[in-house]
Amino acid sequence: MSQRDELLLTARPHIDTRAGTTAPAEEDLLALDRAAQDLLFRQARTADTFTDEPVTDAQVAAIHDLIRYGPTAYNGQPLRVLLLRSAVSRARLLPYLSGGNRAKTASAPLTAILAADVDFHQRLPELYPHRPQARDWLADRAARVEQARFNATLQIGYLIVGVRAAGLAAGPMAGFDAGGVQREFFPDGGHEVLLLLNLGRPGPDAGRARLPRLDTGEVIRTYEGVG
Amino acid sequence: MSQRDELLLTARPHIDTRAGTTAPAEEDLLALDRAAQDLLFRQARTADTFTDEPVTDAQVAAIHDLIRYGPTAYNGQPLRVLLLRSAVSRARLLPYLSGGNRAKTASAPLTAILAADVDFHQRLPELYPHRPQARDWLADRAARVEQARFNATLQIGYLIVGVRAAGLAAGPMAGFDAGGVQREFFPDGGHEVLLLLNLGRPGPDAGRARLPRLDTGEVIRTYEGVG
Numbered sequence: 001m002s003q004r005d006e007l008l009l010t011a012r013p014h015i016d017t018r019a020g021t022t023a024p025a026e027e028d029l030l031a032l033d034r035a036a037q038d039l040l041f042r043q044a045r046t047a048d049t050f051t052d053e054p055v056t057d058a059q060v061a062a063i064h065d066l067i068r069y070g071p072t073a074y075n076g077q078p079l080r081v082l083l084l085r086s087a088v089s090r091a092r093l094l095p096y097l098s099g100g101n102r103a104k105t106a107s108a109p110l111t112a113i114l115a116a117d118v119d120f121h122q123r124l125p126e127l128y129p130h131r132p133q134a135r136d137w138l139a140d141r142a143a144r145v146e147q148a149r150f151n152a153t154l155q156i157g158y159l160i161v162g163v164r165a166a167g168l169a170a171g172p173m174a175g176f177d178a179g180g181v182q183r184e185f186f187p188d189g190g191h192e193v194l195l196l197l198n199l200g201r202p203g204p205d206a207g208r209a210r211l212p213r214l215d216t217g218e219v220i221r222t223y224e225g226v227g
Numbered sequence: 228m229s230q231r232d233e234l235l236l237t238a239r240p241h242i243d244t245r246a247g248t249t250a251p252a253e254e255d256l257l258a259l260d261r262a263a264q265d266l267l268f269r270q271a272r273t274a275d276t277f278t279d280e281p282v283t284d285a286q287v288a289a290i291h292d293l294i295r296y297g298p299t300a301y302n303g304q305p306l307r308v309l310l311l312r313s314a315v316s317r318a319r320l321l322p323y324l325s326g327g328n329r330a331k332t333a334s335a336p337l338t339a340i341l342a343a344d345v346d347f348h349q350r351l352p353e354l355y356p357h358r359p360q361a362r363d364w365l366a367d368r369a370a371r372v373e374q375a376r377f378n379a380t381l382q383i384g385y386l387i388v389g390v391r392a393a394g395l396a397a398g399p400m401a402g403f404d405a406g407g408v409q410r411e412f413f414p415d416g417g418h419e420v421l422l423l424l425n426l427g428r429p430g431p432d433a434g435r436a437r438l439p440r441l442d443t444g445e446v447i448r449t450y451e452g453v454g
Contacts, residue, residue: 029289031394036263041296062256068440069268073401075438081447157384167258174300211302213295220308
């Protein structure tokens with residue numbers, strides 16, 4: 001059964017056999033229209049190959065203009081993105097990648113290094129103006145690194161959704177030497193490198209078959225403990 | 228100027244004064260339709276108050292059924308969600324919250340504890356079947372905790388988008404004693420508590436004015452370094 005067939009099947013209302021009534025399918029309980037659900041999640045796939053079509057600066061700006069509204073603690077927005085377009089810049093990155101990530105990164109239209117700005121707190125008087133003292137709460141570097149990493153990672157979640165919102169495929173990669181990439185591209189020591197991301201239109205055979213996902217009952221439970 | 232007016236303004240094509248031509252507005256460069264952009268990002272807001280309308284288990288399942296397709300490393304899906312519905316369960320949580328988070332958490336229709344399953348690797352032979360040995364790469368607990376935290380945080384990014392996709396408002400909260408919540412609700416020691424999330428329909432005066440966001444030029448740059 002193809003993935004499309006599976007999707008069509010799951011789109012049908014299902015019978016709740018316990019109640020003997022027809023319950024709405026889960027996607028019909030959402031306010032987001034079905035085409036958007038498919039674009040961002042249900043049909044979207046991590047890509048391992050890409051076409052040659054460039055990803056333009058205007059597209060990248062449009063993605064950022066959308067996802068910058070996603071929430072972060074203290075409105076701190078610590079995510080920073082370094083785009084590698086040129087062959088020279090890409091050649092600097094490749095030695096730090098695991099073997100399986102090199103060919104696709106060399107050939108992707110665009111590769112982004114996703115990092116957290118450890119000194120994001122300096123902007124808080126402007127970004128969180130009703131509590132400008134938040135900057136001073138984050139004077140301790142170790143606490144700040146943790147906050148920067150956590151909130152930038154949330155923003156990477158928004159960013160992957162945003163790449164798909166632009167009709168592109170995202171290829172996130174965790175298999176690389178983060179310390180080496182940090183020293184090579186952020187020698188000032190003020191950034192924590194979190195993830196690499198290839199972007200482009202998916203190529204032929206861009207991904208493998210959809211891997212299994214956990215069911216709701218395996219992920220979500222209701223706490224009913226008493227005294 | 229109201230937020231709606233601001234949005235309408237930014238929806239107009241803008242003049243690129245450098246080229247002397249009319250460039251498309253950034254939202255028009257996206258494949259995602261404008262209503263979905265508004266629902267998920269542009270009009271969506273973190274809520275501090277909620278109406279009494281319940282958030283049903285069916286809605287929560289529909290949100291999960293959407294966002295479970297978001298990518299994670301090794302397809303590990305470490306996010307676990309504990310829902311607090313009853314007054315008893317909510318009363319157990321409140322002492323661990325910062326003062327400013329208590330009233331809204333006591334009155335929200337639903338509160339979720341978002342945690343990472345440190346033993347997510349046990350499922351990898353099933354979730355990542357082409358490389359079942361990935362489970363053994365994660366035998367070291369410290370490395371696993373880091374992976375679990377990072378990937379569950381990515382999934383929290385998807386989840387916040389998913390809550391909005393259901394037409395609900397999300398109220399993420401980082402101001403709480405994570406160690407205390409962990410001991411109270413996950414005494415087995417196998418979970419890392421990351422964030423709390425209130426869910427519901429936004430109430431009157433649900434949020435403050437939109438806080439400023441960084442411009443693309445402050446977040447994204449292109450690496451052009453040579454030799």
